[in-house]
Amino acid sequence: MKPILLQGHTRPLTQIKYNREGDLLFTVAKDTTVNVWYSHNGERLGTYNGHMGAIWTVDVSNDSTLLLTGAADNSVILWNVKTGKKLHKWDVDTAVKRVEFSPDNQYMLFVTEKRMGFQDMIYIFKIDHNSEKQSDAPVKVIIPGTSKVTVAAWSFFNKYIVAGHEDGSVTLYDWKETDPEKQVVRTKQVHSATITDLQTSRDKTYLITSSKDKTAQLLDLETLDILKLYQTDTSLNTATIVPDRDFVVLGGGQAASEVTTTSSHQGKFESRFYHEIFEHEVGRVRGHFGPINTVNVSPKGDSFSTGGEDGYVRVHFFDDDYFNFNFEY
């Protein structure tokens, strides 16, 4: 397969995300622009300009009308996807590391970083779909208080919020609970190092975490039981679940800051395909010349994209071999 290279960023990619139908691809990087691309041919539809710092995270609503971005300029911006216009800006105390719309698009969560004397927090805001103005008052604020939160996601039916921590633990929060003591439903120590990415399955009943401890794990979203463990030979930055095949895709690599010299071969900058159930590596795709920071599979299941430390986004369309492959067991 011949990948499409998207060169819309000048700094390392931080997150990429397909919309629900898989026709649009949103990319954010440590520069200040948000790009949106047509995924089928790599044509750039537009850019969202307005952030003043590195953008850490992006999410798009189910109907592809609203876009949410969180950045290191201590703000979250809500955009109109079609026009690129800024709809609202929320200012918080520290950098925003993760944003996500709830499955019903009524709420959104922001994860802010623990820095400069401020606590790390998970803010929950309600979206007002009927008026132009959005409320600046959060519906709820969760203050984890333990290890720093790095990533978070919504569960099925907005029921829980699941968060990954710097110490490798995963916590399930009942965010509707008003008493902060009772908000934590359960906590499990699943990794031995920082959790770098946390992505849910399409129905949001299970999730995959990737960690610097060179493993990725598939967890049940309600019980947080470890369902599967994927072991690799390099620290992982990202992991995703392929929607309609039994695969997971992991990305990572040795960061340039951790070594003196890194060639693309030694650096292990490949996206790795593992069998979701048998935990077996089934294939690799090379191409990036820096660690892979973020990976996402199109909801259609026909392509996947990776964003690297090298500033490129590579969109790969699977060829016939992929669709004809059957794991024999």
Next chain:
Amino acid sequence: MNGTSWADEATDQVLNFPQVISDENGIKTVVEYRINEDGKKVKITKRIRTQVVKERVLRSVAERKKWAKFGQEAGNPPGPNISTTNVGEQVFLKLSQWGTGSKAEEEEDDPLNPKNDPSKSKTITCRLCKGRHFTSKCPYKSTLESLEDISLSAKSPDDAAASPKVSSASSVGGSKNSNYVPPHLRNGNKSQTTDSPRDKRDDLPTIRITNLSEDTKETDVQALCKPFGSVSRVFLAKDWQTGQCKGYSFVSYYEKSSAQKALDKLNGYGFDNLILKVEWSNSSN
């Protein structure tokens, strides 16, 4: 950032307005005359076939394809812009049961790894090439399968002679796991009497295979001759420039009986659309 790459901008002087001729098959022919960098007049003919590929998409997706560009892309024409979108080099995603790279191999060797179920992985051996995959997935299936029949029929008359040899070799080889048998231990130490490798080579029974096709590789010959007995040496005459086969090959066996068997069976055998001719190599006589 403008829409075209600097490499695409023509430096040549265009002499005529391009002539466009469309034919009934939908092929457009564009004829242009230009003066190139060397001052020569050149005619450029481009044949373009336009194919309309229809794709069904969701209404919402179709709607979004009509959106106007915005931000830094505002006002740009439709279609991918070369300054931001490129096609990369071909990459491969080869999915396989047994994983990829060195890591997977290490895993298989590690008996302590719980994931590595030995009862399962050890038993899967290809009947044709002895590789670790199912026979139906053998990459040499087409070449070896037809050979298997004839080698089986070749083995049956002197099975008794062949089997003790195999068992003796493996017992001398030591540990039951290793398939490797050092050359001096093969064939019941028979060849210990020979002094230098050169003498040994000359002594070995050698057959000459001719009428091989140009595309034949050494591995093909090896695969062809292996079923008749252990092969000591395969020489395939190749053109030094093109690397293509010159049409003949010498194969030495450790035992005369296996060479004889190969000669009997392969002479007149159809290989790659050609009928092979096999005879004794002169030097061994």
